[in-house]
Amino acid sequence: MENLELQKIANEVRKDIVTAVHAAKAGHPGGSLSSADVFTYLYFEEMNIDPKDPKKADRDRFVLSKGHNAPGYYAALAERGFFPKEDLVTLRHLGSYLQGHPDMKHIPGVDMSSGSLGQGISAAVGMALSAKLYGDSYRVYTLLGDGEIEEGQVWEAAMFAGHRKLDNLCVIVDNNGLQIDGPIDQVCSPYPIDRKFEAFNFHVINVENGNDMEQLRAAFAEAKAVKGMPSCIIMKTLKGKGVSFMEGSVGWHGKAPNDEEYEIAMKDLEKVGEALCQK
Secondary structure, eight states, rough: HHHHHHHHHHHHHHHHHHHHHHHHHHHHHHHHHHHHHHHHIIIIISOOOOTTSTTOOOOOOOEEEEEHHHHHHHHHHHHHHHHHGGGGGTTOTOOSOOSSSTTTTTTTTTOOOOOOOTTTTHHHHHHHHHHHHTTTOOOOOEEEOOOOOOOHHHHHHHHHHHHOOOEEEEEEEEEOEEEEEEEHHHSOOOOOHHHHHHHHTOOOESSSOTTTTHHHHHHHHHHHEEEESSSEEEEEOTTTTTOOTTTGGGGGGOOOOOHHHHHHHHHHHOOOOOOOHHH
């Protein structure tokens, strides 16, 4: 798929995120918006998946380690056809299968329930090890937040993955620079992220703009070509990307827009969509 088409889909994903969080009156829009492009690239270009057969044995696996970014994950799954887009407005509602964090038992396309920060990467490492032990060909992808990697369990999992040379594992870090309590370098700095993963025997790929499809394409192609060690893609992104008043604002880590803010956000994203159509 061409990069422009992927950009258009990512913009639709962003509209879905804002719509779902507004309907829920709760949720995490900031990090969902910063990672909308990588969700789109994974599900529309990179991964071997089939919405009509979400449990097919040879599918690539994805684990959302930063599980609170479920609105972005659900939006990409819905756009890809795993379940109806209309269901996104039931996010976090009583009785809805779209819970505040991913639930593998009830949501088509979700390979692992997640939400407790730091744990998702461990599940992904286990999946990658299983593929190696059984001679399966699938790859495993996991998305972490840059605040999340302050958790010690992340580095235990990384140590194991590097030691076992799990070259079918691709760890992605959404480096938007902000976590719930503020800038990551002020809360409990995980920098230098690249050198840390290198120390655990990962092949590290730094992406200057993780909201750029061409740069994501190059990064994932490089990761797939690596043999004998796991890969880590560290992508710099903009928290709240696409919505003027959310961009770069820590306050939008975990709150929903009111009706007036929702209208402004959707107009922002409509303008982005119109600009993409002019290209």
